[in-house]
Amino acid sequence: MPGKITLPGGLDFRGYRLANGETSKPLLHASGAIMHDGERVGTDLLLFDLSPLQGALLTTTWSNICILDDARTRRVELDPITQMPEIFPASECLTVREHLTGDKQPRTFRLTDPDGASILAFMRPLGDYNWEVHMNSQVSEVYAQVTNDIIISIAIIALLSLVAGLVVWRSLQPLMHALVSQTSEIARSTEELRLAHQVFEHTQEAIAICKTDFTIVRANPAFLDRAQTTARELSGRNMMEFLDAGNQDRDPVGERLHRQLIAEGAWQGEVWLRHPKDEVFPNLLTVSAVRNHQGQISQYILTFSDISERVKNEKQMARLAHYDQLTGLPNRAALENYLQQAIEQARRSNGHFALMFLDLDKFKPVNDTHGHPVGDELLRVVAKRLKHCMRSGDIVGRTGGDEFVVITGPLNGDDGARHIAEKMIATLNEVFQIQGHTIGIGASVGIALYPDNGMTAEDLMREADAAMYRVKAGGRNNLAYA
Numbered sequence: 001m002p003g004k005i006t007l008p009g010g011l012d013f014r015g016y017r018l019a020n021g022e023t024s025k026p027l028l029h030a031s032g033a034i035m036h037d038g039e040r041v042g043t044d045l046l047l048f049d050l051s052p053l054q055g056a057l058l059t060t061t062w063s064n065i066c067i068l069d070d071a072r073t074r075r076v077e078l079d080p081i082t083q084m085p086e087i088f089p090a091s092e093c094l095t096v097r098e099h100l101t102g103d104k105q106p107r108t109f110r111l112t113d114p115d116g117a118s119i120l121a122f123m124r125p126l127g128d129y130n131w132e133v134h135m136n137s138q139v140s141e142v143y144a145q146v147t148n149d150i151i152i153s154i155a156i157i158a159l160l161s162l163v164a165g166l167v168v169w170r171s172l173q174p175l176m177h178a179l180v181s182q183t184s185e186i187a188r189s190t191e192e193l194r195l196a197h198q199v200f201e202h203t204q205e206a207i208a209i210c211k212t213d214f215t216i217v218r219a220n221p222a223f224l225d226r227a228q229t230t231a232r233e234l235s236g237r238n239m240m241e242f243l244d245a246g247n248q249d250r251d252p253v254g255e256r257l258h259r260q261l262i263a264e265g266a267w268q269g270e271v272w273l274r275h276p277k278d279e280v281f282p283n284l285l286t287v288s289a290v291r292n293h294q295g296q297i298s299q300y301i302l303t304f305s306d307i308s309e310r311v312k313n314e315k316q317m318a319r320l321a322h323y324d325q326l327t328g329l330p331n332r333a334a335l336e337n338y339l340q341q342a343i344e345q346a347r348r349s350n351g352h353f354a355l356m357f358l359d360l361d362k363f364k365p366v367n368d369t370h371g372h373p374v375g376d377e378l379l380r381v382v383a384k385r386l387k388h389c390m391r392s393g394d395i396v397g398r399t400g401g402d403e404f405v406v407i408t409g410p411l412n413g414d415d416g417a418r419h420i421a422e423k424m425i426a427t428l429n430e431v432f433q434i435q436g437h438t439i440g441i442g443a444s445v446g447i448a449l450y451p452d453n454g455m456t457a458e459d460l461m462r463e464a465d466a467a468m469y470r471v472k473a474g475g476r477n478n479l480a481y482a
Contacts, residue, residue, distance in 0.1 A: 011129040013050070013067070013076050013087060026050055026076065026087045050085035054078065057085060063137035066093045070130045093134055111136070206273075206283070206304035212297055214239040214257075223304065226283075228275050239302065244272040244280050257287060265289040265297070273304060282311045326376055327383035330397035335405050338395050339457045342407050346450055351410045353450050354417035355460045357468040358386075358424060360402035361442035361476045370437055377434050378441075385427045389420070414449065414481070421445045421479040429477070442477035444468055453482040 011030050015023045027047045034042035057065050057078045067076040072090045079086040109121040118139040125132050169176075200207060206223035210216050216234055224230060227242055260267040267287040272280035283304040290299040322334035330338065342353050360382065367375040379402065386396045386404060393409025406424070411417055428443040446468025454460040463482035471480045 011126075011131065013074070013131075015087070016047075026085060050076070053085050054083065063135065064093075065133070065135045067126075068093055068132050068134055070132065075134075110139075206306075208239060208302045208304075210239050210300045210302060212300065214300065217299065226273060226304065226306070242274050243285075244274050261287065261289060261297075261300070265291075270307070282307050324398045327380055327398050329383050329387075329404075330395065332397075332399045335395070335397040335399065335407065336457065338397075338407050339460070343450060343455070343457060343460075346410070347455075349410070352413075352452075353411055354406075354408045354420070355448045355450070355464045356406040356408070356417070356421060356424075357446045357461075357464040358404040358406060359444050359468055359472065360404075360428070361444055363402040363441055366439055366441070370434075370439075374434050374437060374439075378432060378439060381432055381434065382428065382441075386424060389423050389427050391420075394420070411449075417447050417449065418479065421447060425477065425479065444471040444476050445479040446471060446482070447479060448482040 011028070013026050013028055015026050017023055028050060029048070030046045032044045033040045034044060053076070057067075057076070065077070068074070068090050075088050075090045075093050076085055077088055077093075078084065106125070107123040109123075111119040111121055113119050119136050120139055121134070121136040123132055123134050200220050203220065204222055206220065206226045208216055208219040208223050216237055216239055219227075219231070219234055224234065227234075257267050266289060267285075269285060271283055271285045273283045274280045284307050286303045286305075288301045288303075289297045290301060292298045322331060322337075323329065324331045339355065345351070346353055363375070363378070366378055379398070382404075383396070383398065386406070390396055390406070391409060395407045397405050397407075399405055406420070408417060408420060425443050425445060428441060432439045432441070446464045446466065448454060448460045448464035448467065450460060453463040467480045467482045471478050474480075
């Protein structure tokens with residue numbers, strides 16, 4: 001300690017400047033006068049380390065404790081990092097933030113924190129000293145033990161009631177058994193009928209009951225809604241009026257149904273349920289036979305499951321598998337199929353067509369200068385321009401990056417391919433306005449002719465690719481034949 005310090009009065013928390021120039025950790029001090037023959041001859045100064053307060057100041061996520069001076073300028077609280085008592089500004093104490101004041105009397109407040117939790121705040125003075133203890137805690141935690149005691153009491157009461165009920169039930173079991181035996185069969189039948197009716201009326205599956213000739217006997221609300229008809233309009237009509245096998249199947253639904261129902265007594269397949277306005281949508285139809293006591297088929301139960309979403313997803317998956325997601329053009333897999341079809345068609349008709357590989361010039365600087373979103377938008381606009389250049393029988397696709405492929409329809413000569421390629425190059429040489437940027441690019445086109453440059457897809461692709469790279473090496477923005 002320094003030789004000369006200011007002696008404080010009363011009880012306080014503070015740090016002391018040490019002889020080496022550093023400041024001590026916060027200490028609790030108390031001082032008192034030393035008297036001799038009625039005269040003050042000295043002062044007792046007691047300094048206490050605050051470590052013993054560590055346990056008292058421990059807090060949780062739902063409570064907080066701090067010691068504040070009356071002036072609301074300082075607070076003693078655990079440091080969140082060192083977990084040791086430190087002196088901090090008073091502003092972080094909840095009661096100070098809420099502008100709650102004490103009057104040297106114990107006080108209790110009820111608050112609501114920013115998260116909406118109910119808080120109880122307690123203020124207690126430390127005797128005659130100028131310090132107060134402030135504590136706040138969530139109401140739910142304050143009364144948690146009481147709530148647990150109530151729950152345990154209720155559980156015990158419920159358990160005792162259960163035990164008592166069990167004893168009574170065991171005493172009456174013989175009588176109840178006789179009564180249940182007499183009524184169980186009726187109850188079971190009634191419940192089954194009720195459940196069957198509830199399922200029939202409220203299920204989302206469309207259900208219809210038909211005679212053996214598929215005359216409709218009854219249909220549930222889901223079927224009426226799906227077929228956009230009423231029970232009165234449906235009476236006496238034949239189910240085949242509502243069914244369509246779809247464009248992919250020319251075999252009449254009725255014939256397939258009869259063949260399999262006669263052989264196996266059940267049938268399942270995809271059909272299209274037709275609306276009165278001739279609109280159709282896909283369903284999975286399950287037909288089950290109902291037999292009488294002699295084992296003969298008396299009725300059919302038809303259950304329709306709407307698979308529109310599944311069919312839509314399948315079409316979407318097929319599109320993702322065969323079309324470029326960025327431009328909407330056929331992708332590499334689809335182009336390979338188109339090329340094989342073009343070869344087979346040309347072989348049968350002894351015709352000619354061209355395969356063109358097109359690579360954009362100066363596309364990489366667009367991405368480097370303006371960013372990939374601009375580059376992607378440029379590719380979409382390029383795809384639109386290329387489609388407008390094509391004839392009705394020509395196909396343009398994207399294989400990836402800035403590379404495009406064109407499969408022409410039948411050609412009368414080599415000049416037809418040149419005309420298409422020159423038109424594409426001229427179109428792509430026109431400036432593009434993309435997201436406020438004026439962009440100029442070009443195109444290098446390599447052309448392979450069937451059957452002059454190859455009679456297989458691999459040969460044509462190799463030759464067109466090689467021709468395109470010759471254009472790239474020779475200055476770009478031009479075309480070359482294989």
